[in-house]
Amino acid sequence: MIVVTTARYCAQCGGAIELRESEGRMREVCAACGAVFYRNPLPVAAAVVVNEDRELLLVKRKYPPEQGRWCLPIGFAELDETIEEAALRELREEAGVEGRVRGLLDVDSYGSEFYGDLLIVTFEIERTGGHEHPGDDAEDAAYFPLDRLPPLAFSSNDKAVAAFREAHEEEWSIQDSFRRLATDQGVRPRVGALLSDTLVDVVESRAGHIAEAWLAEVREHPSTQTLAGLDGRWLQAETEFALSRLGRRLREEAPVGEVNEYYRHWGAELASRGCPLAEALSGLSLLKRAIWVGARGSGLWERPVEAYRILEMFTVVGVFFDRAAYHVARGYDSVEGTQTRA
Known part of the structure; x- marks a missing residue:
């Protein structure tokens, strides 16, 4: 860096200033x-x-440098104000x-050719009032979608915007997934991915392990003793098949009629094998628990987005299994002469 003197005489004694x-x-x-005179960034x-x-x-810059280009509201801090106050003032002006x-x-x-070395401090600011309009040193002021920004005048602006996006990425992903979840549950066809989809993929990949754990619990649980007495290989195969296609069904990639028919058929098959309806429904409840345990063991809950992901999955799976239980019961009803016990 080339250093040139900006003053000829010392402000303390009046002596000549030299570079040393x-x-x-x-x-x-x-x-x-x-006396040493330090030159610091603005x-x-x-x-x-x-x-x-x-x-x-x-804002669109009205004057050089970078005249005519878009940038964040930005400007020099003045005397007798904090750097935060400077940011708020520039936003207002x-x-x-x-x-x-x-x-x-x-x-x-x-490093600005116009002003020399600068130290740029960027704050996230919540709008509390005012009316968006360009000030004296701006041609325009407007909002742009974060994923479709015009080229920004300063690299420091790009860096700050990237930091903002990173800071809010998980928050937004939770919000977006929650909105989709809230509108999809029986209200309209599902649109877009949920955060829990990745955990559902984990469940599918571990279908055999989860089915095996479920069958072991069925054999020990007092509410499923008749179910436990059925052909274990058949139960294991049917459960593993259902789990391996769980994501396709939760994402509604499979026709609703196909899914409903599958569980009606499963109910009819259990009825024909002499399993009481109450035990079939208890078995479904235990399967939900096995899915929960399997998904929970897939990772740590160190971040809010991870906790939300697994709780969302349990909500989605819960709604799905409520529908499955209904169609299993319909399957029982379809078997003539089957006596259902509460």
């Missing part, structure tokens, strides 16, 4: 009194404001928005 090596680099030093504050539709507020600082997003160094 000090503390391992060239600095401005008074030749008379030895502090800059920037604001990231994202609305409920996950759109980012940007450039975009007409009032806000509240939620937290620090990023700190970056930037």
Whole structure:
């Protein structure tokens, strides 16, 4: 870096300023009194404001540098204000928005040909009021979807936006999955993936192990003694088959009629083999538990998204098994002469 003097005389004694090596680099030093004048980067504050539709507020620069390009509301900190206050002021001046600082997003160094070395501090800010409009030094102010942003004027802006997305990625994935779950359960055909789909894939891949664990519990549980007395190889094979296709059924990739018919047939088969309906339903309940245990053992619950994933899966599986129980009972009803016991 080329260093040039910005002052000719010392502010302390009036002596001449010269460039001299000090503390391992060239600095401005008074030749008379030895005072060292440090040149520090200028502090800059920037604001990231994202609305409920996950759109980012940007301003279009009216003046150089980077005139005509989009960037975050950004500007130099002034005397007698904190860096947070500077970010809020720039947001208000450039975009007409009032806000509240939620937290620090990023700190970056930037070498500007226009201003020299800058230290850019970017905050996440929650909009609390105002009306979006360009200020005196901006041509426009507008929101853009985070996945369709225009090229930003400064690399520090790109870095801060990436940090914002990373900070909210898990939160958004939970929100999106919950919305899909809330609208899909018996209200409309399922649209989009759920977070729990990855755990369902794990269940499918461990179908044999889960079916084996379920059968062992059926044999020990007092509510399924008749069921336990049926052909173990048949029970194991049927359960493993159902688990290996669980994801296809939960994601509604299989026709609803096909799934319903499968469980009606299973109910009719159990009835014809002399298994009471109450034991068949108890067996389904134990199978739900075996799925839960199998999924829970697939990983640690160290992050909120992981806890949500497994709880969501249990909700989805619970709704599915309620439907399965209904059609198993229908299968029992279809067998003439079968006596069902509560």
